[in-house]
Amino acid sequence: MSPVADELRSCYRCDYETTEPLDKCPRCGQRLRSARQVRRLGWVLTILGVFLVAFMGTITVYITRIIAQTDEPGAATRFTGGPEMLLFMYGLFGFVILFGLIAMAGGIWQIKYGKRNRKLAYIILGLGVIFLLIGWLVRLLR
Numbered sequence: 001m002s003p004v005a006d007e008l009r010s011c012y013r014c015d016y017e018t019t020e021p022l023d024k025c026p027r028c029g030q031r032l033r034s035a036r037q038v039r040r041l042g043w044v045l046t047i048l049g050v051f052l053v054a055f056m057g058t059i060t061v062y063i064t065r066i067i068a069q070t071d072e073p074g075a076a077t078r079f080t081g082g083p084e085m086l087l088f089m090y091g092l093f094g095f096v097i098l099f100g101l102i103a104m105a106g107g108i109w110q111i112k113y114g115k116r117n118r119k120l121a122y123i124i125l126g127l128g129v130i131f132l133l134i135g136w137l138v139r140l141l142r
């Protein structure tokens with residue numbers, strides 16, 4: 001598909017913007033994305049965010065229910081971890097939910113404006129790196 005003139009095209013790397021029908025960014029050489037492509041990616045990001053929040057929310061509710069009934073006699077499932085384990089688990093759940101919410105915000109922004117929100121993109125990237133680091137640390141400490 002050839003670029004359409006007058007459509008906003010932006011660079012994902014340096015945020016260059018133009019309405020010229022260019023294929024590549026004249027500033028950094030990265031492929032330019034049309035507003036339509038950015039919006040499509042925005043939908044993907046939004047759906048991913050909604051899925052993460054719904055998924056993690058469901059797990060949080062489920063685990064909380066198990067913990068709440070642990071002291072009841074005859075409970076089918078019991079939580080056997082300590083308070084550190086609880087703190088770690090809820091921290092992790094909260095982190096993933098936060099990640100999902102920010103992904104949603106970034107996605108909605110892209111759908112609305114047809115370009116990327118650089119700050120949100122950096123936050124998402126930063127959180128992703130932190131998440132990987134935590135996973136790596138947990139494996140190391142085990």
Ligand SMILES: [Zn+2]
Nearest residue numbers: 011014025028
């Ligand atoms: Zn560029």
